[in-house]
Amino acid sequence: MTKDIILAGVGGQGILSIAACIGMAALAENLHLKQAEVHGMSQRGGAVQSHLRLSSDEIASDLIPEGKADIVISVEPMESLRYLNMLKPDGYIVTSINPFVNIPNYPDMEELLREIWKLPKYITLDADQIARECGSVKAANMVVLGAASPLLGLKEESFAKAITSIFGSKGSDVVELNNKALKAGRDYAVNHM
Amino acid sequence: MQKLLLLGDEAIAQGAIDAGLSGIYAYPGTPSTEIMEYVQASKEASSKGIRALWSANEKTAMESALGMSYAGKRAMVCMKHVGLNVAADAFVNSAITGANGGLIVVAADDPSMHSSQNEQDSRFYAKFSFIPVLEPANQQEAYDMVHYGFDLSERMKIPVMIRITTRLAHSRTGVKRQETKPQNELKLPENLRQYVLLPSIARKQYRELLDKQLPLEQEAAQSGFNRYHEGHDKSIGIIASGLAHNYLIENFATHTLPYPVLQVGQYPVPLDMLNRLYEETESLLVLEDGYPILEELMRGMLNKGKKIMGRLDGSLPRDGELNPNIVGKALGMHFDIKLQSPGIIRNRPPKLCDGCSHNDAFLALNEALLEYGRGRVFSDIGCYTLSALEPLESINSCVDMGASITMAIGAADAGLVPAVAAIGDSTFTHSGITGLLDAVNNNSPITVLILDNATTGMTGGQASSALGKVEDICRGVGVHEDHIKVLKPLHKFHEENVKVIKEELAYQGVSVIIPRRECIQTLNRKMRQKAKAKLMDV
Ligand SMILES: Cc1ncc(C[n+]2csc(CCOP(=O)(O)OP(=O)(O)O)c2C)c(N)n1
Numbered sequence: 001m002t003k004d005i006i007l008a009g010v011g012g013q014g015i016l017s018i019a020a021c022i023g024m025a026a027l028a029e030n031l032h033l034k035q036a037e038v039h040g041m042s043q044r045g046g047a048v049q050s051h052l053r054l055s056s057d058e059i060a061s062d063l064i065p066e067g068k069a070d071i072v073i074s075v076e077p078m079e080s081l082r083y084l085n086m087l088k089p090d091g092y093i094v095t096s097i098n099p100f101v102n103i104p105n106y107p108d109m110e111e112l113l114r115e116i117w118k119l120p121k122y123i124t125l126d127a128d129q130i131a132r133e134c135g136s137v138k139a140a141n142m143v144v145l146g147a148a149s150p151l152l153g154l155k156e157e158s159f160a161k162a163i164t165s166i167f168g169s170k171g172s173d174v175v176e177l178n179n180k181a182l183k184a185g186r187d188y189a190v191n192h193m
Numbered sequence: 194m195q196k197l198l199l200l201g202d203e204a205i206a207q208g209a210i211d212a213g214l215s216g217i218y219a220y221p222g223t224p225s226t227e228i229m230e231y232v233q234a235s236k237e238a239s240s241k242g243i244r245a246l247w248s249a250n251e252k253t254a255m256e257s258a259l260g261m262s263y264a265g266k267r268a269m270v271c272m273k274h275v276g277l278n279v280a281a282d283a284f285v286n287s288a289i290t291g292a293n294g295g296l297i298v299v300a301a302d303d304p305s306m307h308s309s310q311n312e313q314d315s316r317f318y319a320k321f322s323f324i325p326v327l328e329p330a331n332q333q334e335a336y337d338m339v340h341y342g343f344d345l346s347e348r349m350k351i352p353v354m355i356r357i358t359t360r361l362a363h364s365r366t367g368v369k370r371q372e373t374k375p376q377n378e379l380k381l382p383e384n385l386r387q388y389v390l391l392p393s394i395a396r397k398q399y400r401e402l403l404d405k406q407l408p409l410e411q412e413a414a415q416s417g418f419n420r421y422h423e424g425h426d427k428s429i430g431i432i433a434s435g436l437a438h439n440y441l442i443e444n445f446a447t448h449t450l451p452y453p454v455l456q457v458g459q460y461p462v463p464l465d466m467l468n469r470l471y472e473e474t475e476s477l478l479v480l481e482d483g484y485p486i487l488e489e490l491m492r493g494m495l496n497k498g499k500k501i502m503g504r505l506d507g508s509l510p511r512d513g514e515l516n517p518n519i520v521g522k523a524l525g526m527h528f529d530i531k532l533q534s535p536g537i538i539r540n541r542p543p544k545l546c547d548g549c550s551h552n553d554a555f556l557a558l559n560e561a562l563l564e565y566g567r568g569r570v571f572s573d574i575g576c577y578t579l580s581a582l583e584p585l586e587s588i589n590s591c592v593d594m595g596a597s598i599t600m601a602i603g604a605a606d607a608g609l610v611p612a613v614a615a616i617g618d619s620t621f622t623h624s625g626i627t628g629l630l631d632a633v634n635n636n637s638p639i640t641v642l643i644l645d646n647a648t649t650g651m652t653g654g655q656a657s658s659a660l661g662k663v664e665d666i667c668r669g670v671g672v673h674e675d676h677i678k679v680l681k682p683l684h685k686f687h688e689e690n691v692k693v694i695k696e697e698l699a700y701q702g703v704s705v706i707i708p709r710r711e712c713i714q715t716l717n718r719k720m721r722q723k724a725k726a727k728l729m730d731v
Contacts, residue, residue, distance in 0.1 A: 010541065023198055023365065036364040037200070038307070039223060039653075046543040061443035062364040062436070065517040067530045081534050089531040102544070107537040115535045170725075 146185020208339030222273030265380030595624030
């Protein structure tokens with residue numbers, strides 16, 4: 001089993017939490033894992049990405065080769081397309097449709113969605129709205145992870161364990177919120193795949 | 194033992210804690226910062242009494258670590274690549290003093306300049322100084338090399354460099370720990386003149402350093418970090434150092450690598466191993482994530498030997514970090530990339546945070562400078578460097594830490610009056626103070642803005658050595674009390690602030706203006722922690 005995943009978003013949107021959850025879940029299933037993060041300069045409202053590789057075998061490179069990623073998971077629609085060259089021709093894009101507009105020339109939303117919908121496999125969802133229904137828009141990143149979770153080949157309980165260990169120190173209500181958001185994302189994906 | 198999920202930086206930190214570290218010294222700098230931060234956050238490290246505080250700059254850090262090594266204990270000093278320029282005097286000479294307690298210098302290079310002003314390769318410094326280098330290919334090796342590096346340093350009585358790059362520093366994977374070792378006891382060097390580099394002593398010790406090179410090469414042949422992999426296709430022999438080896442292997446995930454490979458993880462690289470590869474194969478491909486150091490050596494100036502492929506002959510790009518595709522292409526592989534990101538994607542240049550104090554400071558400066566025209570603001574490295582870009586476009590230089598004040602002196606000497614320097618609080622204590630002293634001694638007509646946000650912002654909000662000391666330092670250096678002005682950079686004080694800056698611009702001597710307001714990021718973090726603490730109380 002191997003899964004090569006590109007995580008995309010804007011600095012501060014919580015893609016490292018997504019990475020940490022998948023990482024923990026993979027570790028719980030004794031998979032090998034490498035996760036290249038972006039720290040530093042680009043975190044200041046810039047585009048951030050993370051390469052996450054899971055495999056039952058040893059992994060050589062920290063970076064995914066171009067055109068080899070199985071999935072792009074993005075918490076922002078424009079960012080979901082930024083690394084398209086990394087995606088396999090039949091790879092999946094899972095993205096929220098909530099734009100993070102911090103530049104004056106942000107592209108037209110309709111046009112962005114049209115580009116995403118051109119691809120053979122995608123899940124687009126209003127993660128902010130779903131997260132709000134779960135209790136807080138802050139959990140939008142977990143909604144997106146939830147929507148991608150059926151594609152990752154990891155068990156549901158591994159994610160639950162990961163969420164407990166990552167958010168446990170922030171209190172049981174935060175754990176509950178994130179679990180709820182994850183499940184809502186997954187339900188959405190299962191119903192719309 | 195259960196594996197820990199660690200960044201390369203964290204693996205180095207955990208390795209040091211486990212290998213009997215007594216003190217870690219560092220100044221923040223991407224991608225090295227997380228090493229110190231990990232030790233600072235580690236309960237284990239604090240229960241072992243490991244010293245872990247930020248230094249004012251890389252030179253003071255390097256020297257403090259050297260002092261701990263002098264006293265017989267294991268010390269580590271960490272910095273980004275350009276930090277080694279600042280620490281270079283201490284680093285180069287530490288090879289000649291040698292080490293007593295194990296001394297490891299971690300230099301974190303940043304090929305492709307993800308967060309830096311250049312992509313210099315620290316292996317050059319090590320070669321120049323005759324210091325051995327360990328270059329891990331993965332996080333496990335990074336962990337293991339710290340244990341080995343401390344042993345090597347004590348056995349050979351020499352500082353050891355661990356050279357990493359951004360990808361390894363900031364990539365996370367499972368790491369297995371080794372047995373932990375106790376810290377060394379306090380133990381003076383056997384020779385109390387070992388660290389006295391008077392010419393007569395230095396000459397002798399320099400010769401000893403040169404004599405150590407062959408044994409160091411033998412070490413590198415035996416440690417297991419340089420490995421020779423057999424291959425049946427002798428048309429190409431491959432030398433692959435550090436992460437480059439991973440990219441090579443990635444291209445042969447589904448079929449065996451046919452070429453002989455020399456995997457390099459320790460320097461000086463054993464000549465026997467290089468020679469064997471050279472003799473066995475028809476041509477060489479050299480893969481290095483950084484400058485083409487080995488490639489240049491293999492080729493020689495005249496390049497009259499076998500064909501050597503790499504960054505210098507165009508087989509690989511001349512600059513930037515490597516990746517699996519670049520390495521595959523150098524081996525003649527073809528990649529058919531079907532998808533490309535569409536043209537409507539826009540860049541998101543990094544910018545100052547909403548509510549950042551620097552923004553208000555530069556808005557006031559821009560207005561105060563209107564009557565003099567643009568092109569006279571020398572700046573430095575920090576979040577405030579982003580004011581070079583739209584919409585502020587306030588500053589005209591960013592070269593190396595501390596260069597703002599000193600460049601303003603030179604420009605004022607040339608007749609550009611008033612000249613302005615804009616420097617952050619942490620950068621000021623890193624290497625701005627001596628420049629300010631020059632300005633005072635020179636009575637330069639410059640206005641220095643010390644942008645005090647009470648933290649080292651750019652690298653994520655580490656403690657600033659300048660905290661609570663800026664005015665005292667300026668006074669102590671000799672800036673006149675009447676020309677040290679503190680401002681509150683807020684929109685509501687804009688007019689007032691413009692007025693003060695204008696007055697100081699007109700003054701024909703050294704003025705210091707301190708726009709002071711806490712970094713919005715550290716402030717938010719503190720408020721979140723407070724809110725959480727309150728919640729716990731209830
Ligand atoms: C020699 C050197 N060391 C470290 C760095 C990394 N670095 C860049 S900016 C910065 C901190 C700047 O802090 P400060 O001057 O207080 O400005 P702020 O970012 O808080 O605005 C550091 C540590 C560097 N570029 N060069």
